Amino acid sequence: MSSTTSSIGTERKVVTELPGPKSRELHARRSAVVSSGLSQGFPVYIERGEGAILLDVDGNQLLDLGSGIAVVSIGHNVPALVDAVSAQVAAFTHTCFMVTPYEGYVKVCEELAQLTPGDFAKTSALFNSGAEAVENAVKVARLATGRQAIIVFDHAYHGRTNLTMALTSKNMPYKDHFGPFAPEIYRVPMSYPFRDGLDGPAAAARAISQIESQVGATNVAAILIEPIQGEGGFVVPADGFLPALSEWARANGVVFIADEIQSGFCRTGDWFAVNHEGVIPDIVTTAKGLAGGMPLAGVTGRAELMNAVHEGGLGGTYGGNPVATAAALATISTMRDLDLPARARAIGDVVLPRLRGLAQDAPIIGDVRGRGAMIAFELVKPGTTEPHAAAAKSIVNYCNQQGVIALSCGTYGNVIRLLPPLVITEPQLEDGLGVLADAIHAAS
Numbered sequence: 001m002s003s004t005t006s007s008i009g010t011e012r013k014v015v016t017e018l019p020g021p022k023s024r025e026l027h028a029r030r031s032a033v034v035s036s037g038l039s040q041g042f043p044v045y046i047e048r049g050e051g052a053i054l055l056d057v058d059g060n061q062l063l064d065l066g067s068g069i070a071v072v073s074i075g076h077n078v079p080a081l082v083d084a085v086s087a088q089v090a091a092f093t094h095t096c097f098m099v100t101p102y103e104g105y106v107k108v109c110e111e112l113a114q115l116t117p118g119d120f121a122k123t124s125a126l127f128n129s130g131a132e133a134v135e136n137a138v139k140v141a142r143l144a145t146g147r148q149a150i151i152v153f154d155h156a157y158h159g160r161t162n163l164t165m166a167l168t169s170k171n172m173p174y175k176d177h178f179g180p181f182a183p184e185i186y187r188v189p190m191s192y193p194f195r196d197g198l199d200g201p202a203a204a205a206r207a208i209s210q211i212e213s214q215v216g217a218t219n220v221a222a223i224l225i226e227p228i229q230g231e232g233g234f235v236v237p238a239d240g241f242l243p244a245l246s247e248w249a250r251a252n253g254v255v256f257i258a259d260e261i262q263s264g265f266c267r268t269g270d271w272f273a274v275n276h277e278g279v280i281p282d283i284v285t286t287a288k289g290l291a292g293g294m295p296l297a298g299v300t301g302r303a304e305l306m307n308a309v310h311e312g313g314l315g316g317t318y319g320g321n322p323v324a325t326a327a328a329l330a331t332i333s334t335m336r337d338l339d340l341p342a343r344a345r346a347i348g349d350v351v352l353p354r355l356r357g358l359a360q361d362a363p364i365i366g367d368v369r370g371r372g373a374m375i376a377f378e379l380v381k382p383g384t385t386e387p388h389a390a391a392a393k394s395i396v397n398y399c400n401q402q403g404v405i406a407l408s409c410g411t412y413g414n415v416i417r418l419l420p421p422l423v424i425t426e427p428q429l430e431d432g433l434g435v436l437a438d439a440i441h442a443a444s
């Protein structure tokens with residue numbers, strides 16, 4: 001196990017055109033055998049990673065400001081994780097937890113019970129992907145309440161399976177012609193301060209009145225919400241929106257499910273995004289950052305809800321796989337050891353003011369928002385709030401050409417999101433911000 005030896009430098013370095021010749025060759029092979037239904041963001045093929053740097057097959061060192069969509073929060077190739085995973089692989093890779101159990105699964109559930117908000121008995125079930133976790137949270141809420149309706153929000157993203165497509169808001173590319181979709185899903189307006197100008201309580205009143213008039217409180221099993229929306233555009237609801245919704249849920253016997261798959265595990269400067277407003281969900285879904293790149297997802301909730309399910313009602317062959325749980329335990333202890341919530345706050349303290357400064361001279365930036373290291377800016381046609389997706393595309397392309405991995409998102413495709421590994425160094429962050437500033441300048 002030579003996880004600590006590495007020849008990757010800590011600096012961004014572009015040594016070929018991007019993508020380079022070897023990447024282009026691999027890409028030609030890909031086109032022949034990989035479904036064109038998978039999008040291709042930045043087709044540079046990766047060989048190794050370390051910290052916030054990815055080394056590609058042509059020897060380019062790329063600065064990663066996306067963390068594989070908020071997954072490698074602890075950075076690439078962390079020795080503690082590599083060692084834990086390697087040891088587990090050498091011990092055993094699979095038994096199926098429902099057949100013969102192992103301690104790692106139990107330990108991850110102990111951590112989830114402790115880390116998620118709420119001072120009450122909690123139990124968890126583990127799965128392979130975020131979408132699977134969301135599906136299971138919905139199953140639990142419906143069974144426990146005996147109700148069917150699920151409330152979701154404009155701009156929401158919850159996955160690509162049949163049920164989670166129905167929960168997801170955006171048609172293209174996620175849903176188009178993939179129907180029919182699951183029934184009993186009701187969508188209400190999100191709090192989106194830049195676009196609706198409402199304060200949190202007013203936005204919550206708007207959503208609640210729609211739920212009461214169009215669905216009826218006693219039909220609602222659950223409200224499912226991303227405390228900060230991810231794919232939908234890093235929409236940070238106005239203060240008071242989440243608390244008002246969660247209070248209404250409590251008063252009406254409705255399960256409040258926080259989808260923390262993208263916002264959770266230190267990303268926003270706390271272990272979970274709901275913590276910023278003291279909101280205590282009944283159920284929390286987690287994935288992504290939880291296991292440092294190994295596929296693992298969790299559904300954690302009040303024991304009386306999670307245990308309402310009949311024995312055998314939850315499961316799956318691979319859910320909570322021993323290698324993935326080993327990775328999660330190493331990830332969580334790394335997050336604790338390095339105090340990554342504090343690191344995420346420090347990143348926000350550098351990046352948010354910088355972006356706000358850039359916005360002063362760049363009328364294409366309509367809004368800068370985020371918490372901790374979950375940060376975005378929304379691009380508009382100058383002087384309007386009309387989405388400017390072309391500008392987002394050109395900024396991402398510019399960054400890519402300079403060897404910086406940056407991601408876009410948003411219902412209108414006009415938001416640039418920054419999700420750096422939380423271990424990114426100050427010089428790396430400065431370097432990335434410099435490229436971003438040039439990209440914004442070039443797009444303006």
Ligand code: PLZ
Binds near residue numbers: 069158159
């Ligand atoms: N809930 C809040 O962000 C995954 C999707 C990438 P899976 N977001 C990245 C893509 O285009 O497929 C996500 C999320 C929130 C659920 C999910 C779904 O998680 O692990 O991708 O299934």
